[in-house]
Amino acid sequence: MEHSFADLWGAISRVGDVASGTLPREIEDRTVHRMKGKNVRVVAKMFLFGVWFAAFVGCSADHRLADSDSDPFNVVLISIDTLAADHLGLYGYSRNTSPNLDRYAESAIVFENAYSTAPKTPESHMSMFTSLYPSVHGVFTIKDPDKLHVLDSEVRTLSEVLKQDGYTTAGFHGGGYVDGQFGFGRGFDEYHQGEQRRAEEWLWKNGKKGKFFLFFHTYRVHDPYTPTPPYDRRFDSDYSGPIVHDMESLMKMAESTEWIDYSTTFWSQVDKSDPDEVAHVVSLYDGVIAEMDENLVDLLSAIDRHAPRTIVIILSDHGEEFGQHGMFTHSQLYDEILHVPLIIRHPDRTGGERIAERVSLIDLAPTILEMLSIPAEAQFQGRALFDRIDRAGNARPVFSEFPIGERMALIRRDRKLMLTSGHEEFYDLRRDPEERRDLRLSEIERAPDDSAIELDALRKEMARVSRDNAFVRDSLGLREATEAPTDEVLQQLKALGYLE
Ligand SMILES: [Zn+2]
Structure with missing residues (x-):
């Protein structure tokens, strides 16, 4: 992307405005708009925060990737929970786990080194939706089953910004840690637990009715890894060890239909000190990825068919570890857990691009707004990726945390x-x-x-x-907000293996 001298001069002038104490107009307007009804102390804090933010963000506010004269773009955000970048062909994996995604990515922008802000579902997803680090947004994995951390009402989510801009918004998700009770449902016209098929139906009904934002999230590759035939045998057809992986048998063995019970049963069969058994577990994980890759074709085709003018973003909230650093599933901060896929297919940039700069999902919300020509929120800690990378490359550090403070x-x-x-x-x-x-x-x-x-x-x-x-959290006046989880959420969290 090229930038004219006028662009550059405008940017320098805006930085100059900040240095002399004047807020850029957009930020000032939004700050004033959001301050209605708030007390003076918070107003003053937000003003200071705005100055800080503007100095931090500097020149990105006016950048435009989209042509404002054309019809607006739709956005579909697809989050495949627990999908490690290193297990996909397009990220160099030796196994053919993702032929369809690999092909799709050939006409997309692939971020080769994208990182999540946390190794856990609620922390990471809320960073995507708010462009705030987990210790700022405060939506955490539950420690106390009676207290569920809820997003403070001061924070605006990506879906709220898009809703205000006139987008129709819908979310279909896997429940548990992305349930609406945490604050994920804010700004959505409808937000349901639902399978991929429901997202496809939604596209069929709404794809041509005007601009929309659709969020789809699935736990399909989350543990316990239960690929169905032929994917269960695809990567080690000779396995003859003791691990039973099909869901029906696991439920029978567990004498239960609760996910927690058959997850526990699955892991109880795995001898984590035996490399052959661990290799089989990895093969099962690769099998569910291959199955997901095949199933995802229907959703991607539905987008092309019903809403071709759509920016499609495919990513994950974290990867998965298999004992490389002593532990399994996802709770540490090594690269097998933090390095995630980030694929953006933009209708106007289909030549196929690979971006090697290290980026963070903290940048997701500002980048989506950048592509839609919608101004960034003052609260955002991330920055629009295309502006930054196209202008000067990215020397910004990538930061992740979990559990907070530890x-x-x-x-x-x-x-x-x-x-x-x-x-x-x-x-x-x-x-x-x-x-x-x-x-x-x-x-x-x-x-x-x-x-x-x-x-x-x-x-x-x-x-x-x-x-x-700490400064941003204080500036936004965020307080710890907890609620007792609803019975439904509690059951889902148990089912996902998060609560005993
Ligand atoms: Zn997750």
Whole structure:
């Protein structure tokens, strides 16, 4: 994308306005609009936050990717829960797990190095919807089954922004941690737990009625991995070990129809210390991915058929680990869990692009609004990706956290600092993408070089991001909001294996 001198000059002028204490008009209008009925202290805080934000964001506010004279684009956001980028062909996986997605991505923009803000479903999805880090938006995985963390009403979600702009909005999701009770349903005309078929039907009925935002989320590749034939045998047809994977048998063995019971039953069969058994579990995971890849074709075709002028975004909230760093499923901050697919198919950019810059899903909401020519929200911590990458490349660090205050990871220029309850790990992702050699334990002590300087810089950067998060949360006046979960949500969370 090219930028004229006038664009650049406009950007410099806007930064100048901020430096001299004048808010860009758009931010000022929105701040004033949102302040109606709020007390003066919050107004003052928001004003300061606006100045801070404008200085932070600088020149991205007026960027336009879309042609404002044309019909508006629709947006379909597809979140395949627990889909690790490294298990997809288009991200270099050796197995043929995703032939359809690979083909689809040939006419899309593929972000090769996209990262989630957290390894857990509610934290990560809420970052996508609010462009706030988990410690700011405060929607967490449940620790106490009587308290469910709900999004503060001060925060505007992506769907609320789109709704206000005249979009028809609908969400079909897998329930549990993306239930409407957490705040995910805000801004949606309809928000239901539902299968892919319902999203396809919705497209058939509404695809040509005017601009829309459709969110589809599925747990199909989430554990326990239960691919149906022929996908269950696709990647190790010779397996003769003890692991039973089909849902019906698992339910019979568990004497239950609750997911938690057959999930527990599934994992109780797995000898995690036996590499062959772990390899089979990986093959089952790859099998559900291949099955999902085949099924997704119907939804992608429905979009093409009923709403061709649609920006389609396919991503995941986190990946999955299989003992590479001692644990299974998803709770640590290594790359197998944080590196997620991010594929954007834009009707006006179908030449097939690969973007190698490291980006974060914190940037999702501003990037969607950028593509729709809708101004970003003042609250956003992320930034519009195309503007940033097209202009100057991306040197911004990527930050992830979970659980809040205990685990943090920060990546900058291929170096990654991880903090787990005060214990540091330090990796060179370019030379050691599997995070096997902790540089803290070897190179730095032996031969202090740029690694020591880089480690120090990463520590300072991590401290800065933590301070910024506390500042933004305070500036927005966010308070911890909890509710007792409804019986339905409680059952779903149990079913998904999150609560005992
Ligand atoms: Zn998830």
